[in-house]
Amino acid sequence: xxxxxxxxxxxxxxxxxxxxxxxxxxxxxxxxxxxxxxxxxxxxxxxxxxxxxxxxxxxxxxxxxxxxxxxxxxxxxxxxxxxxxxxxxxxxxxxxxxxxxxxxxxxxxxxxxxxxxxxxxxxxxxxxxxxxxxxxxxxxxxxxxxxxxxxxxxxxxxxxxxxxxxxxxxxxxxxxxxxx
Numbered sequence: 599x600x601x602x603x604x605x606x607x608x609x610x611x612x613x614x615x616x617x618x619x620x621x622x623x624x625x626x627x628x629x630x631x632x633x634x635x636x637x638x639x640x641x642x643x644x645x646x647x648x649x650x651x652x653x654x655x656x657x658x659x660x661x662x663x664x665x666x667x668x669x670x671x672x673x674x675x676x677x678x679x680x681x682x683x684x685x686x687x688x689x690x691x692x693x694x695x696x697x698x699x700x701x702x703x704x705x706x707x708x709x710x711x712x713x714x715x716x717x718x719x720x721x722x723x724x725x726x727x728x729x730x731x732x733x734x735x736x737x738x739x740x741x742x743x744x745x746x747x748x749x750x751x752x753x754x755x756x757x758x759x760x761x762x763x764x765x766x767x768x769x770x771x772x773x774x775x776x777x778x
Contacts, residue, residue, distance in 0.1 A: 616697055617683065617684065642671055642672050714758055
């Protein structure tokens, strides 16, 4: 049995940790496990903001409003010198750029990791996942669009969540954080 221990990283300089990936890749699971491991840490969950704005449909207006809210919160967490974990979609240059701009403005050390898996795995996970209060389907077209438009960043660690268990991915990210 694998026993996990919570590691206090209070001596570590506050940092921004970006967990990127398409729908169904395991971002939320990874963020939750990582937060448990590196407490104290704050989480900015972009999808949670979208659901708070509107659960009846996906829209550009909702995404833009959620991004403004998420980056506002992130900026205040940076001002408080917090360790921040953010989950963002790997197909959105705009989301990534907003966080990178904030990190640059506050000279915040930043680590970005890409979670990836074959589209079939992401589709199955999206179908199996229940999102409370969501009143529109996360359908195959949506999953494929996010997956197919994932962009890579030179030098960014990439973890295949169809090969590694969530705990292993978190351990690998933890090791990456210590290279800063």
